[in-house]
Amino acid sequence: MRNHILPALGALLLGVSSVAVTAAPAVAASPAAQSPDAVAQALAAKALASDLPMQIVTDLTTELGPRLAGTAAEKRAADWAKARLEKLGFENVRLEPFTMAGWLRGEEKAEITGPTPQPLVVTALGTSVATPPEGIEAEVVIFKRYADLLDAPAGSLKGKIALVAEQTVRVQDGSGYGAAGQIRRSGASEAAKRGAVAYMIRSLGTHDHRFPHTGSQTYQDGVTKIPAAALSPPDVEQIERLAAKGHTVKVKLKLTPSNPGTVTSQNVIAEVKGREKPDEIILIGAHLDSWDLGTGAIDDGAGVAIVTTAAKLIRDLPQRPKRTIRVVLFGAEEYGLLGAKAYAEAHKAEMDKHILATEADFGQGPVYAFNTRVADPKHPSIVRIQNALTPLGIYRGDNAASGGPDIGPMMQLGVPVVNLALEGSDYFDTHHTPDDTIDRIERKRINQTAAAYVTFTYLAAELDGDYRQKLVAEGQGTATGSN
Known part of the structure; x- marks a missing residue:
């Protein structure tokens, strides 16, 4: 815009x-x-x-x-x-x-392979692990809300790609992004706990253009690390339309990030x-x-x-x-x-x-x-x-x-x-x-x-002024931001 x-x-x-x-x-x-x-x-x-x-x-x-x-x-x-x-x-x-x-970004490619082949616009999330060299091809399971992913039982995503399609709300102070931040930061490990082989999200953005948003994500200790990526909003909606027509949607994802130590x-x-x-x-x-x-x-x-x-x-x-x-x-x-x-x-x-x-x-x-x-x-x-x-x-x-x-x-x-x-x-x-x-x-x-x-x-x-108070002791919370 x-x-x-x-x-x-x-x-x-x-x-x-x-x-x-x-x-x-x-x-x-x-x-x-x-x-x-x-x-x-x-x-x-x-x-x-x-x-x-x-x-x-x-x-x-x-x-x-x-x-x-x-x-x-x-x-x-x-x-x-x-x-x-x-x-x-x-x-x-x-x-x-x-x-x-x-962490260094590598090749990024995604495509729908079924029911009809078509390309997707994708980017890796920061610190994502790589896919195998040939990529990962699997059925996509769509979650309208991140909460729905968290409600999914263990093992329910075995061998599948999890896709969270929740949208980011446009708000003057950015609180819509703050509320959605856990989707990007924590979702890959949550999907992995349920057996997913890869994790994708609708970009945490407020536009409808066909480009993706990157950003950092964090793997939980003791949980299998799976590739994590963001799709542009129109591409997520394309997958949703195919699923709404009763199709089983399959996606092939290839990411080649590296870790230089x-x-x-x-x-x-x-x-x-x-x-x-x-x-x-x-x-x-x-x-x-x-x-x-x-x-x-x-x-x-x-x-x-x-x-x-x-x-x-x-x-x-x-x-x-x-x-x-x-x-x-x-x-x-x-x-x-x-x-x-x-x-x-x-x-x-x-x-x-x-x-x-x-x-x-x-x-x-x-x-x-x-x-x-x-x-x-x-x-x-x-x-x-x-x-x-x-x-x-x-x-x-x-x-x-x-x-x-x-x-x-x-x-x-x-x-x-x-x-x-x-x-x-x-x-x-x-x-x-x-x-x-x-x-x-x-x-x-x-x-x-x-x-x-x-x-x-x-x-x-x-100006003179002493503004200090016991912020931690009073439990007034932690900072949130846009990283």
């Missing part, structure tokens, strides 16, 4: 741009004479007019392309990001490597050092890796551009904010938040110095709500941040934020988090597909998001 924007979204953006740009004053040579709120307003205006978000996401997706975790392509992207961040004037720019199990990924880190409290950290993140079907523009080149732009605009102020701003471009997010877990472990000793954290990993925006997870959601500085965000069309949300996928491991260690909630009605049209390319990015949308992030980041770094 090229350039798909809801009418209300378009109206919001048009209104935001005209109000925020004309109302915001320039940053004075001596910002000490200005209130933090005025500085934040001027920064937002600069972000709305900036070329930098489009430059960064265009360069990343054009010069680097796909960035599959643990590959040479991801390492080239990390080196590129390090050089770019250094050129932009950030401090303490560095790579923090970690190891992971590698232990490989290396890395997080890329850069900072804007605080002038008064340099040991206190406001962390803004995105993830640098991407799946290999597209070029990772929506997921998550946009996020890389957003947080880099926000930090760069603050770095260029005549006077820096009190606290340090740390930009983290996480590696291997798509394989299960591996970079996030490595970061939380490596920086465990300074988690009490992480004042607030958030991530941009839900496309280009715009931002429509400000959600928190802090001890006092009515803290004066939180109120001031919300007041500064309101002219951008952003309303106050709840106090149940997750911070973003890569922020989850930090949140579990007690770090307070926020979400700048991104418009996601069209995010899963392109997420993890060949259509995740730069032509999906719209300047007005990504710039509004950059304006929201720079507003939040500057005020969080400049």
Whole structure:
């Protein structure tokens, strides 16, 4: 769905741009004479007019392309990001490597062999094992809902291919995808427990185009590993129509992924050092890796551009904010938040110095709500941040934020988090597909998001505030995301 924007979204953006740009004053040579709120307003205006978000996401997706975790392509992207961040004037720019199990996509082919031969559009799910060299040919058993697969008795799928045809619901905040995530992540092992020789799903997407969505899946210990793949929505519906006519549908599936063993990924880190409290950290993140079907523009080149732009605009102020701003471009997010877990472990000793954290990993925006997870959601500085965000069309949300996928491991260690909630009605049209390319990015949308992030980041770094609470002890849950 090229350039798909809801009418209300378009109206919001048009209104935001005209109000925020004309109302915001320039940053004075001596910002000490200005209130933090005025500085934040001027920064937002600069972000709305900036070329930098489009430059960064265009360069990343054009010069680097796909960035599959643990590959040479991801390492080239990390080196590129390090050089770019250094050129932009950030401090303490560095790579923090970690190891992971590698996985490489191979040949992918599927076809209906009965009742009438016809090709299918398929892709392997991340970490899937290979089929035998000749492929697997078997009868397909269709489950309208994932719950129906779970209700199937042991042995009922012996020698067959399980196909879950459940659709992903289009929701602004992405919760439809969150609800469907277990279909992809856990389904192969559940099918194997019931005797299946392969597992296929209707792609976890909200479009009706004939291309598939990839994504990671996890095998359960002690359960036979079977090949796992996603079919495009029209192909799943074709199989359903044949079955509805009373045919026994047979499919041949051939996947040849490989496992290169232990490989290396890395997080890329850069900072804007605080002038008064340099040991206190406001962390803004995105993830640098991407799946290999597209070029990772929506997921998550946009996020890389957003947080880099926000930090760069603050770095260029005549006077820096009190606290340090740390930009983290996480590696291997798509394989299960591996970079996030490595970061939380490596920086465990300074988690009490992480004042607030958030991530941009839900496309280009715009931002429509400000959600928190802090001890006092009515803290004066939180109120001031919300007041500064309101002219951008952003309303106050709840106090149940997750911070973003890569922020989850930090949140579990007690770090307070926020979400700048991104418009996601069209995010899963392109997420993890060949259509995740730069032509999906719209300047007005990504710039509004950059304006929201720079507003939040500057005020969080400049205003005093202690937001910590015992998040784990209070049992407030774990982060969910779009990996």
